[in-house]
Each structure stands twice: as C-alpha cells, then as structure tokens.
Amino acid sequence: MNIVVLVKQVPDTWAERRLQESDKTLDRASVDVVMNEIDEYAVEEALRLKEAAGDGSEATVLTMGPSRAVETIRKALSMGADKAVHLTDEALHGSCALQTSYALAAVLKTLDYDLVVCGSESTDARLSVMAPLLAERLGIPQLSGARKVTVDGPTVRIERQNEVGYDVVEATMPAVLSVVEKINEPRYPSFKGIMAAKKKPLTTLGIADAGIGADQVGLASATSAVESFTNRPPRTAGQVVKDEGDGGFRVAEFLASQKFL
C-alpha cells in the first residue's frame, strides 16, 4: 500500500503569532516553528497502516512550504516515513487554502497513492478544510475526522466523531483520510531513525516542476484577500479572589453583578 502523508510546518502554538504589516500574511520568519501537532498523529497513522499492510508498502511525506519546512520533513522521515516531496517556491507565498489544495493536488497527481493522510486541522490556519478540498479536487472519497481507521482489502472504514456520537463511514481506496488526535499516540523518533532520515530520498519541486501555473497560486491571485487586521489586546485578567469559605457565594455575587442570575 502506498500512503502519502501531508505535513505542515506551523508557528509554535505557544509563540505570539503576528500578521506582517507589509502583505498581511503570517510572519513565519520571526517565530519558532514546529510540525503541526496533529500532523504527528497523521504520520503515526500512516506508519501504522503501512506496517500493517506489510512488505512493499511505502509512506511518502509531502509538504508545501518555505525552505525551512525541510525540518518538518526530516522529523517525519525520522519517525519512519520512507521518502519525501517538498513543494517550495517563492510564487507560493500567501496562497489561500484553495490554492494550497490546488498545488498539493497537482503534486499528488504525479504520485502513486492508495491513501492520502492529513491532519484534521492546522494550528495556524485552523481551517479544517484540506481533506474535503483534496477529495473534491482529486475526485476521490473523503474520510475526514477519523478517530479510528480500519483497512479491509480495498475498503477503508473510519469512526468519524460528530456532535452527539460518531458515524462509521466507509469508502474504497484511493481516498483522503484526515485524523484527529484521539487516533493514536505518535512515536518519538529514535536515534537510529534520526540518522537514517538523513539518507532518505527527498525530492524538491518548484511550481514549474509540478506543472502549476504561477497565476494559479500566491498572494496576488488568492481567492480571498485580507483587507485589514487589528491586533487585539490580550485578554486581561480580571479579579482573582481566594476562597475564605465563602467561595461559592463570591462567584454567585459576580454572576449576579453580570446579570447572569
């Protein structure tokens, strides 16, 4: 079985994230970056599926992002993925979600896959739309929000959490799968894994290599545009009081003062 796992490099959630005044895109240069947390679960699931499918199966990492995103690729390779494709090009800067899905789909069309695995959401964009966008563009089934996956021959079955419980959803491969963090416990790269990652094949593609037109991606032709933004002052702490045996009463007094009671 061939699996392509999508990973994204994002600013550390703990870091203060800002938009740049110049072009109103995320300032990625000045912050610490990490692999999008949920993508570690996507990589783990891809590896487990590959291992279960046995010999001859391969997991390929695919990322679109600036040159330093190669750090994220390395991490996925050191966890155990076999090879990687890095789509990187100045022209991609400022791409919206639709353009990103277009570009990723263009690369995916050149790869051999049974399953495309991605995270349910990136911590910077928080869109949660990549799986349906790719499913639509590639014309393959969408199995999104999986908290459990089972593969049975050509059939993939997931438990998809919803607001009151879960749905069991089933499709035939090839398919796009997105996972939530409930699905597994990602492994840590071993020392051996880290050493091996350095020798694994990495293909770097520009947009021309992937057959992506410059007018299809990037800030200038994005399908939505940021008009303006305001940095909101961080929420400030209000009153903090210590329980002196009257804690319940004090909270009720506050609720009443705010007209909740």
Place this chain on the structure above:
Amino acid sequence: MAEVLVLVDHLEGKPKKVTYELLTKARELGTPSAVFLGSPGQSAAALEGLAKYGAEKVYVAESEEIAGFLTAPKAEILAGLIDDKNPVAVLFPSSVEGKEVAARVAVKTGSGLLPDAVDVDADGTATQSVFGGAVEVRSRITTGTNLVTIRPNSTPPVEQAGAAQVEQLPVQLTEGAKAARIVDSVVESAGGRPDLGDASVVVSGGRGVGAAEGFGLIEALADSLGAAVGASRAATDAGWYPHQHQVGQTGRTVSPQLYIAVGISGAIQHRAGMQTSKTIVAINKDPEAPIFELADFGLVGDLFTVVPALTQEIQQRKG
C-alpha cells in the same frame, strides 16, 4: 434585493439556533432563502422556524442519499443551486460539516471561502478572529460567490416573519458524490442538556474534577444555569466524560456569553476553543494556573467545596 442562501443546520429536521443566527445575518446582506437538505419528510419540522426568522424561500432537497453519504451530496446540490440562482452570498454554519460542505462548494463553483467568520458586513467583508482571538482579520472574497461560514453565537437571532415559500429541488447525484458511505451512526452523548455549540452558558470540568463521578458536580452546576457541559482533553481522555464534549483546539470551539472553567489549567489548546467567550469564570486551587490570566473572575479554591456551594447559592437565588 439579491438573494442570500443559508444552509440550514438541523437535528432530525429541527433547525439549530445557529440557523436562526445565519438568517438574521443574511437579512443584512439581501433576501434570505433557506436551503434545507435532509432525509425524506424532515423539512416539515423546519418550516415554521425558518418562516419566523425571515426565510422568504425554502429550497428543500430530501433524500436518503443526502444523509447516507458524507458531505459530497450536500455540496453537489448546493453548487447546482448557486449556478441556478446566482446568490450574492451563501452562509454556512461553522460546524465541522458546514465547513467541509463549504470547502467542496468552493472548488465546484470556483469561489473563495471565508471560514470561521464572527461577522459579515453588507458588502461581504467578513471578520475572522484568529490566533486564539489575538488578531481580528477583515477579509473579502476575490473570486466567485461569497462563501462564508459563521461561528455559532456570533449574532443574536432576531425574529422577522418571512414567506418561507417552499421550492422542491430534484436530487440527482453523481456516482462521485456517493463515495463515502455512512454505514452506522452511534449516539454516545448524554442528552437532555443544550448543545455545546448553541448554549449561551457552558460549564466545563478538567482533570481537577478527579473522576467520572466528579462530573456530577459539574452537571449540577450546569443544570442550575441551564448550561451545556464541556470538558478538557485531560477529562475526556481519562474517560470521565464523552469526547463530544471536549472544548479546545481539537474539540469544539465555543463562544458563549458565560464560560465557567472548573479544575482546568488553561493550556493553550484548551484556550483555543473558548477564548472568545464573552465572560470567563475560573475555579482552580492553583493561584498560578494560566486560566486566571484570561478569567474575568477567578476563584482560588477547592472545587469540591466551592462548586456545591455555588450551585446551592444559584438555586436559592433563582428560587
């Protein structure tokens, strides 16, 4: 006036509150038409409410296939309707499904997509709150139809009578739309309380609650306020409360009038799902807990004494 489509979010036909919020918002952009997609017969339960909140038309598509396959049938029907009616905007609820349907419609119609807006102006400019509420962004769509998903609790729903004239839509799905089949649906959540997304008050419990039994205290406090119950990931992972109630980055995003965090430290991933609540109250025994940094009112104390006393005090005051 130009037509604005609103995708009806419903449970067994009964519209959720967010649908009325979207219809209220849609009236500022044009003439609202509701789009009801569901199983045969379900729309009957929706029409009265949709009329009450100003839907002039209700497009109805009902078929077992709409409910039987994941998102793609809904996207296909909506994309067809957009081609046909050329609306100025389509408003979706910012639920998991709402966003997924909107994404597919965007590809099908060659339109831009503004997910997770908290507001949208008459000219189509949407406001989104990003990076856990630290930055407010105003964006516009540059290509195609305005597709905007709007977070629940962003606008108070206001009644205004509409004609709610029903127009049936044919359901002729391509094979491609029937690729991801829903073979089973399991209900896990304890019913009876308001839905997390809809509730104007949410009471959440975390690791501090200590055990599944401890959630009895959280539920009692929630019931005294007519609130929904939430939980941190520590609590859902421990199996103390169903996963559907998790609030945070990988759980639900809530934006109620009042959020009460009990025995929750306030990790960044938890904050991501509740930071835009209007008023935040925290009860935690550790004065250094980060949750106090964003609480409007913080009480440093043991939840096992404070919460029962608070519940009793509220019950007394409410008589």
